Amino acid sequence: xxxxxxxxxxxxxxxxxxxxxxxxxxxxxxxxxxxxxxxxxxxxxxxxxxxxxxxxxxxxxxxxxxxxxxxxxxxxxxxxxxxxxxxxxxxxxxxxxxxxxxxxxxxxxxxxxxxxxxxxxxxxxxxxxxxxxxxxxxxxxxxxxxxxxxxxxxxxxxxxxxxxxxxxxxxxxxxxxxxxxxxxxxxxxxxxxxxxxxxxxxxxxxxxxxxxxxxxxxxxxxxxxxxxxxxxxxxxxxxxxxxxx
Numbered sequence: 447x448x449x450x451x452x453x454x455x456x457x458x459x460x461x462x463x464x465x466x467x468x469x470x471x472x473x474x475x476x477x478x479x480x481x482x483x484x485x486x487x488x489x490x491x492x493x494x495x496x497x498x499x500x501x502x503x504x505x506x507x508x509x510x511x512x513x514x515x516x517x518x519x520x521x522x523x524x525x526x527x528x529x530x531x532x533x534x535x536x537x538x539x540x541x542x543x544x545x546x547x548x549x550x551x552x553x554x555x556x557x558x559x560x561x562x563x564x565x566x567x568x569x570x571x572x573x574x575x576x577x578x579x580x581x582x583x584x585x586x587x588x589x590x591x592x593x594x595x596x597x598x599x600x601x602x603x604x605x606x607x608x609x610x611x612x613x614x615x616x617x618x619x620x621x622x623x624x625x626x627x628x629x630x631x632x633x634x635x636x637x638x639x640x641x642x643x644x645x646x647x648x649x650x651x652x653x654x655x656x657x658x659x660x661x662x663x664x665x666x667x668x669x670x671x672x673x674x675x676x677x678x679x680x681x682x683x684x685x686x687x688x689x690x691x
Contacts, residue, residue: 469660474631477664477673477686478620480519481657483647485615489577492516492647493570494619496529498541499637500565503534508691510635511544514571515618516583516647521550523614526603528571528585530563531556534635541565545585545601549609561587561599565638573603581605617647621673621686623664633691634664634672640686653681666690 471480483492494514501510513529525548533540541563544556563569572586583603590596619642623634650657661684664673671689678684 469658471660471662472665472669473662474665474667475623475625476618476620476662477622477675478618478642478662479645479652479659479675479684480616480618480620480662481645481647481650481652481659483516483615483617483650483657485517485613487580489575490516490648491572491574492617493572494645495568495570495643496619497641498530498563498565498567498569499532499640501532501534501539501541502636502638503537503539505537506534506633506691507536508534508635509624509632510637511622511624512640512642512686513618513620513622514573514645515620516573517612517614517616518548518618518620519614519616522611524549524605524609524611526573526583526585526613527618528559528573528587528601528603530569532635532637539565539635543569543587543599545603547583547603547606547609549606549611551611552606552608554606554609557601559585559587559599559601561589561597563589564591567591617650619645619652619684620662621664623672631666634688636691637688639688641683642685643683645682645684651682652684653677 515527517523518525528545543559568590570588652659
């Protein structure tokens with residue numbers, strides 16, 4: 447499950463190679479990038495390349511996920527998304543791919559996707575909506591393995607029963623610490639640096655001309671950093687690093 451980021455933002459100077467406005471933001475559950483991208487019924491396309499991190503586990507149960515989504519900027523919007531989890535249970539790291547159509551009015555569990563992901567592998571995520579099938583998205587995984595081979599998997603992703611919230615005008619490339627039942631924030635799995643490339647949507651990308659975007663830092667309720675985002679000199683690339691549970 448996801449928590450739509452509630453962020454306090456402040457304007458900062460954009461990178462030298464960016465003509466768009468950049469703001470920094472803080473969230474209890476998100477780190478990464480959120481881009482402002484116009485949305486209307488019709489064809490849309492987004493992608494991101496995300497490196498699967500190595501999880502460092504203790505006896506504690508911890509959680510983490512990395513995903514690509516569209517529309518998660520506010521609790522009034524639906525959020526189609528795809529990505530993978532990196533969790534620790536009983537000292538063992540567990541990795542799994544998933545898709546989800548999250549509507550804040552009805553919620554929705556993640557749907558497992560039968561494609562393996564391992565630490566160090568590059569996962570190419572694509573999320574697209576056709577011009578003729580508004581409300582139905584195609585979630586596409588391509589995993590590049592260490593032996594030089596790759597595996598692909600495509601999944602159709604549609605609205606859940608009772609969902610009528612519109613998709614919002616943002617696209618996200620996010621590392622997340624989810625909410626637990628009852629509203630508690632999950633302990634964040636300690637992970638190696640997560641590199642993200644080609645974070646793009648409909649030709650918009652972080653650091654690109656005329657694409658306002660947020661660089662998000664994950665904090666705890668005391669305001670201490672849990673995970674932070676580092677922008678690359680190259681537009682559309684960044685990394686997320688772990689700092690505390």
